Amino acid sequence: MRSQFFKIAIIDEHPMFVEALSQRIAQFDEMQVVFTAEDSETGFRRALEHQPDLVLIAMDIPGRGVFTLADELARRLPAARVVFFADVVTDVFLDEALRFDAAGFLLTSDPVDRFIENIRSACRGGTVFSDSVADRLEYDPETRRYSAKITSYLATLTSRQTAVLRHLVRGDSVKEVSRTMSLSERAIESHKYRIMRKLGIHDRVELARYAIREGLAIP
Numbered sequence: 001m002r003s004q005f006f007k008i009a010i011i012d013e014h015p016m017f018v019e020a021l022s023q024r025i026a027q028f029d030e031m032q033v034v035f036t037a038e039d040s041e042t043g044f045r046r047a048l049e050h051q052p053d054l055v056l057i058a059m060d061i062p063g064r065g066v067f068t069l070a071d072e073l074a075r076r077l078p079a080a081r082v083v084f085f086a087d088v089v090t091d092v093f094l095d096e097a098l099r100f101d102a103a104g105f106l107l108t109s110d111p112v113d114r115f116i117e118n119i120r121s122a123c124r125g126g127t128v129f130s131d132s133v134a135d136r137l138e139y140d141p142e143t144r145r146y147s148a149k150i151t152s153y154l155a156t157l158t159s160r161q162t163a164v165l166r167h168l169v170r171g172d173s174v175k176e177v178s179r180t181m182s183l184s185e186r187a188i189e190s191h192k193y194r195i196m197r198k199l200g201i202h203d204r205v206e207l208a209r210y211a212i213r214e215g216l217a218i219p
Helices: 015-025 040-050 066-076 091-100 112-123 159-169 174-181 185-199 204-213
Strands: 006-011 031-037 054-058 081-086 104-107 137-140 145-148
Touching (some): 006 040, 054 112, 066 081, 066 091, 081 112, 091 145, 091 159, 104 112, 159 174, 159 185, 159 204, 185 204
Parallel strands (some): 006 031, 006 054, 081 104
Antiparallel strands (some): 137 145
16 A cells, blocks of 8 residues: 555545545545534544545535535645535536635536546646536636536625625524624625625625526525
8 A cells, every 4th residue: 555645535424425525536546534523613623633635525515515615725735726516506606616726626526537537636736627518618728627518696706705695695684694604693694785786786695596497505
């Protein structure tokens, strides 16, 4: 076995998928799963402890929000790369991942061998996308960045505003969002006001409908 390997972390609340993925990764000497977690808070705490090289994050993890977690990891562990994965990808999620400059976005429906090969490539510094995701992207050789061919109006929101919106349309109260995101209620109210102004929406019912239509929330 090689003396050096890439340390992998998996943050996802679906234990069967995590176990199956961990077992496949264990078949490669160059990679080792150093921890798994079911929510963002536990994932962040364990990441600081284990300092993984690559963090695989499910888009639907419970807690403070997937991109809030990714931002915090980037600040505290700048060398760690992040690959997001999901059952389906919406324009909103894809745009956020690209804005974050993630190492990739994969679909759980990909063939297992392809999924693993993309993880190996990301460990080595590559940027990886599932084929159906890549079809929706454009690459700018000058900036060396990817962008979505079609963007949603939700792309005008900041990462923090998108996280707040995701909690609100899920039915969380301002107080609950405040506690989950470790922000003051006043800050959440401010984000809520700016979100609705940017989208031209005037009440939470309309906001929820819009979020569902744009793929940010599941009805």
